[in-house]
Each structure stands twice: as structure tokens, then as C-alpha cells.
Amino acid sequence: MTDIVILTPNPDDPSFAGQWPQVRDRLVSALATGGLAARSEAWTDHIDRADGLASADLVMPLVAWGYHRDHARWMRACATWQAVAVRMLNPPSVLGWNSDKSYLERLGAAGIPIPRTIWSAQITPEEVAAAFDAFGTDELVVKPRVSGGGWQTTRLARGEALSEAPDGPGLIQPFITALETEGELSLLFFGGRFSHAVRKRPRDGEFRIQQQFGGLYAPEPEPDPVAVALAGRVLATVEEELLYARIDLARGAGGQWLLMEAELIEPDFYLNHAPNGGEAFVAAVAGRLNR
Structure with a gap:
């Protein structure tokens, strides 16, 4: 019998109490269709000691929400998991650097197209005012480097x-107007192979596309091959082994695809929009266990 652990938030955290059990249950159900048993553990219970994870066949941080509000302890946990070689995918090293959006700067330097960005140690009103002229735009987006x-x-x-x-x-960044019209394109990969795509649009009067803000999600049966190729280039920049990835793209002012996020920690896989309910995800997990 396999022992797969899915990391979740602290069950006592009211911020996620209504969401994480449902997401965890969907993942457990999908894995069960492939004969794989999974259980959950709060990531906050394994920060300085990982004894409860050491015997697991595979640990996946797929519902490890809340790290952006507790980032110092998250980084401590990643160091602990890496030091004791917990069998975790995606690996702790990725969970560390992917939790800080400054990785986008590194990918941009490697040739991946990203939105124009001003990086700040502490954003001030004066810096924001100057950014309008620096970008030549009338709308901006301001966000933390560590967020979710x-x-x-x-x-x-x-x-x-x-x-x-x-x-902190x-x-x-300049606001990307295409987010309001055509939305964002999410491309899902399992074991390095493209699985499916989802188009995410904000509801009327909103610019954020997350479901808690009323975002509207629909399958994208035939995603732009240029977008899929760009996502593949993003994955090629990652040296560590990845079990899963969600690459979020949007079109810039000139129509070029831009990388918004490479979600490698706890991305929603949108398995309800995946072919055969997520068989590709289950197959990737099974393949890793059988190696």
C-alpha cells in the first residue's frame, strides 16, 4: 500500500478552513482511481522536524496554503525537508525559491518574456507615482514579492x-489590459508533459481572476501552440525534477505572451477540466513511485 502525503494548512487556521478539505479530497479521489492511497498532514507540523514525513513514499505540498503569511517558517520548513531528504515533489529547493516572485527576474534575464517590473525593497507612494511615467501607462498593479x-x-x-x-x-508592473478581455491562460504539466489548459477571466468589475474574487474558468481545448512552447521554455529553465507545474500566461500590449507565474508549489490543477478527470496527474505520480 502506498503512503502518499499531501501537505495542507494548519486545520485550525480559519483562513482556509472552508477550502482546503475540498481540494484535498479531490486530489485523494483522483489518486484513488489509480489505486494510490493518500493522506494529509499540516505543513506547519513539520517545520523543524520531519519525522512524520520520513516514511512516506511521496510527499506533495499541493494544498500547503498560507506560506506567504508565514514565510520565515516556510523557508525553515523547506530547509528541514531538504536536509533530511524527504521524498518530496516538487522538491524543497523549488518550494523555497518559487515562493518569492523574484524568480521572475531570473527567468526574465534568461530570455523568458515577463511583464515590465520594478522590484522594490519597500514600495513607497513616491515610487508608485514615478512608475506611471517610467512605464508610460495610466494603470499599475502593486503586489508583494511573497504572495498568494x-x-x-x-x-x-x-x-x-x-x-x-x-x-516588505x-x-x-503596468496593468495588463488583456486580463480583463481575454483573461489568463493556465497550462498544466505533469511529469514534464503538457496535460491541459484552462482560460481564466475576471468577473465584471474585478481585475483579479482567483475564484474567491468570482473568477470564471473554462477549458481551453486548443491552446495557442506559441503559448505551449513558451511554457516548455519556462520548464526547461528549472534544473530540479518537477512532478507538476502550472504555467500562467497573459498577452502583453503587443500581443506577445508573457509569463505571469510559474506555479510550482500548490497550484490548482483544475482537474474538473482535465481529460479523463486527471489521469495524466495520476500517471505521473504512479510513474514516480515505480521508479
């Missing part, structure tokens, strides 16, 4: 004051 689910993400028009800056390091 649209947390502390703000859209500003020229002349509008920044009422609350992100805690952040970034400023």
Missing part, C-alpha cells in the same frame, strides 16, 4: 493614492 491568491495585490490608476503598501519587498 491575490493577497495585498492592488490596481491603481494614475493620480490614485496607494492606500496600503505591501508588507514588493513589485510594480
Whole structure:
């Protein structure tokens, strides 16, 4: 019998109490169709000691939400898991660097097209005001470098004051108008192979596409081959082994695809939109276990 562990938030955290059990159950059900048994553990219970994870055949941090609000302990946990060689995919090294959006700067330097970005140790109103002219735009997005689910993400028009800056390091980008019209394209990969794509659009009057803000999701049966190729280039920049990845893209002002996020920690796989309910995910897990 396999022993697969799915990492979740602390069950006592009210921020995620209504969501994570449902997401965990969908993953457990999908794995069960392939004869794979899985259980869950709170990542917050394994920060300084990983004894409870050491015997697992595979640990997946697929519901490890909340690290952006507890980033110092998250990084401590990643170091612990790596030091004792927990059988974890994606690996702890990836979970560390992928939790800070500054990885986008590295990918941009490697030739991956990303939105124009100003990186800041602490965003100030003066810095935001100067960014409008620096980008030649009338709308900006301000967000923390360590974030999730649209947390502390703000859209500003020229002349509008920044009422609350992100805690700690952040970034400023021109608002991408295509997000309101055609939305964002998510490309799902399992074991390095493309599985399926989902188009995500914001509801009327909203710019954030997350489901908690009313985002509208639909399958994209025939995604643009250029987008799929770009996603493949993104994955090729990662030196570590990846079991899963979600690559989020949007079109810039000139129609070019831009990398918004490479979600390698706890991405929603949108298995309800996947062919055969996510067989590719289950096959990738089984293949890793059988090696």
C-alpha cells in the first residue's frame, strides 16, 4: 500500500478552513482511481522536524496554503525537508525559491518574456507615482514579492493614492489590459508533459481572476501552440525534477505572451477540466513511485 502525503494548512487556521478539505479530497479521489492511497498532514507540523514525513513514499505540498503569511517558517520548513531528504515533489529547493516572485527576474534575464517590473525593497507612494511615467501607462498593479491568491495585490490608476503598501519587498508592473478581455491562460504539466489548459477571466468589475474574487474558468481545448512552447521554455529553465507545474500566461500590449507565474508549489490543477478527470496527474505520480 502506498503512503502518499499531501501537505495542507494548519486545520485550525480559519483562513482556509472552508477550502482546503475540498481540494484535498479531490486530489485523494483522483489518486484513488489509480489505486494510490493518500493522506494529509499540516505543513506547519513539520517545520523543524520531519519525522512524520520520513516514511512516506511521496510527499506533495499541493494544498500547503498560507506560506506567504508565514514565510520565515516556510523557508525553515523547506530547509528541514531538504536536509533530511524527504521524498518530496516538487522538491524543497523549488518550494523555497518559487515562493518569492523574484524568480521572475531570473527567468526574465534568461530570455523568458515577463511583464515590465520594478522590484522594490519597500514600495513607497513616491515610487508608485514615478512608475506611471517610467512605464508610460495610466494603470499599475502593486503586489508583494511573497504572495498568494491575490493577497495585498492592488490596481491603481494614475493620480490614485496607494492606500496600503505591501508588507516588505514588493513589485510594480503596468496593468495588463488583456486580463480583463481575454483573461489568463493556465497550462498544466505533469511529469514534464503538457496535460491541459484552462482560460481564466475576471468577473465584471474585478481585475483579479482567483475564484474567491468570482473568477470564471473554462477549458481551453486548443491552446495557442506559441503559448505551449513558451511554457516548455519556462520548464526547461528549472534544473530540479518537477512532478507538476502550472504555467500562467497573459498577452502583453503587443500581443506577445508573457509569463505571469510559474506555479510550482500548490497550484490548482483544475482537474474538473482535465481529460479523463486527471489521469495524466495520476500517471505521473504512479510513474514516480515505480521508479
